[in-house]
Amino acid sequence: MRAGALDPYELLGVDRDADDAAIKKAYRSLARQYHPDVNPDPEAQERFKEISHAYEILSDPQKRAAFDRGGDPFSGVGSGGFGAGFSFTDIMDAFFGGQAGGAAGGRGPRPRVRRGQDALIRVEISLAEAAFGVNREIKVDTAVLCETCSGSGAAPGSRPVACETCRGAGEVAHVQRSFLGEIRTLRPCAACRGFGTIIPEPCRDCGGEGRVRSRRSLTVKIPAGVDNGTRVQLSGQGEVGPGGGPAGDLYVELQVARHPVFTRQGNDLHCTVTVPMTAAALGTVLTLPTLEADLVSETSSPDMVTSFDLEVRPGTQSGTDQAIKGYGVPGLRGGRGDVVVTVLVETPTGLDAEQETLLNQLADLRGEQHPSGQLRASSKGFFGRLRDAFDH
Numbered sequence: 029m030r031a032g033a034l035d036p037y038e039l040l041g042v043d044r045d046a047d048d049a050a051i052k053k054a055y056r057s058l059a060r061q062y063h064p065d066v067n068p069d070p071e072a073q074e075r076f077k078e079i080s081h082a083y084e085i086l087s088d089p090q091k092r093a094a095f096d097r098g099g100d101p102f103s104g105v106g107s108g109g110f111g112a113g114f115s116f117t118d119i120m121d122a123f124f125g126g127q128a129g130g131a132a133g134g135r136g137p138r139p140r141v142r143r144g145q146d147a148l149i150r151v152e153i154s155l156a157e158a159a160f161g162v163n164r165e166i167k168v169d170t171a172v173l174c175e176t177c178s179g180s181g182a183a184p185g186s187r188p189v190a191c192e193t194c195r196g197a198g199e200v201a202h203v204q205r206s207f208l209g210e211i212r213t214l215r216p217c218a219a220c221r222g223f224g225t226i227i228p229e230p231c232r233d234c235g236g237e238g239r240v241r242s243r244r245s246l247t248v249k250i251p252a253g254v255d256n257g258t259r260v261q262l263s264g265q266g267e268v269g270p271g272g273g274p275a276g277d278l279y280v281e282l283q284v285a286r287h288p289v290f291t292r293q294g295n296d297l298h299c300t301v302t303v304p305m306t307a308a309a310l311g312t313v314l315t316l317p318t319l320e321a322d323l324v325s326e327t328s329s330p331d332m333v334t335s336f337d338l339e340v341r342p343g344t345q346s347g348t349d350q351a352i353k354g355y356g357v358p359g360l361r362g363g364r365g366d367v368v369v370t371v372l373v374e375t376p377t378g379l380d381a382e383q384e385t386l387l388n389q390l391a392d393l394r395g396e397q398h399p400s401g402q403l404r405a406s407s408k409g410f411f412g413r414l415r416d417a418f419d420h
């Protein structure tokens with residue numbers, strides 16, 4: 029037995045002539061430090077067993093006297109093995125009459141009516157819908173109030189009655205004897221599951237839950253300027269709580285679908301347009317669709333801007349970016365991003381005889397029949413920029 033090897037006075041850090049109050053105080057403060065409920069360290073657990081054992085000896089006048097005489101404090105009595113069986117709160121309750129732990133019980137019956145949980149639904153929208161807002165009808169599957177019993181859980185005409193086992197308290201006391209005296213713990217009443225009441229005739233539609241699952245349609249107003257991952261909160265549209273309790277909130281998380289043309293970066297929209305080599309050299313004006321053009325329908329406003337002009341200046345190089353101000357995504361706090369167009373120059377292919385002749389003449393005129401090529405340091409081309417956009 030370890031008690032012989034370890035001095036209980038040393039373990040608790042008290043003097044030989046310490047009185048009961050001092051011993052109790054020392055043990056309480058060590059228990060706060062080492063009880064497994066508050067200190068998960070395995071060494072702390074071992075230490076807690078030792079200090080509990082020490083306290084078991086010093087708190088009992090007979091055992092303490094036996095130890096002081098140099099005898100075995102446990103001769104004739106079994107060791108209680110105190111440390112293992114009781115929670116930290118139980119010990120604190122034993123010291124403080126049920127008030128110290130706080131969470132030990134004594135809370136009374138738990139309410140049948142509780143607030144429901146929040147619900148989350150993911151909805152996919154298009155880039156144009158994210159940019160300009162949309163009213164979207166969604167289907168949600170949540171608990172709703174049981175209309176049959178209006179949430180009470182009792183069949184119509186019946187009502188909940190007080191639980192006979194706990195007399196409505198929702199808790200029953202369990203008493204265990206120990207060297208500390210009686211340790212009294214309150215546990216939820218098994219008969220009424222802690223509610224204090226029993227529903228003798230549960231509502232047949234909800235089985236006494238006061239709520240039923242239902243699928244319904246809702247219209248969500250998605251504001252302009254939202255982005256991938258934005259959550260729209262609909263208060264009171266989540267799960268109805270047990271006992272018909274107030275509903276939690278519904279969060280609609282938006283997933284923005286990939287657009288075939290535009291890639292969003294902040295509030296800017298990036299896209300790429302290809303032009304023939306001749307147009308890049310001579311200059312031209314392209315008419316390109318705006319993102320709004322995706323939303324055009326019979327009902328849309330006639331002054332919706334569905335296109336913009338992009339001026340490709342003579343001599344435009346492949347990979348040139350051009351920003352068109354104000355055609356991007358509206359900001360949540362006003363303002364609007366740009367459309368950034370990268371112009372790619374297309375080299376003509378599949379030349380017929382006449383075209384080849386003309387190009388040879390042009391090369392001749394420009395002295396480009398035998399170009400040497402111009403070496404320079406590597407610059408980021410189109411794919412480099414594309415990679416940057418994805419890394420973003």
Ligand code: ZN
Pocket residue numbers: 174175176177178179180181182231232233234235236237238239
């Ligand atoms: Zn019901």
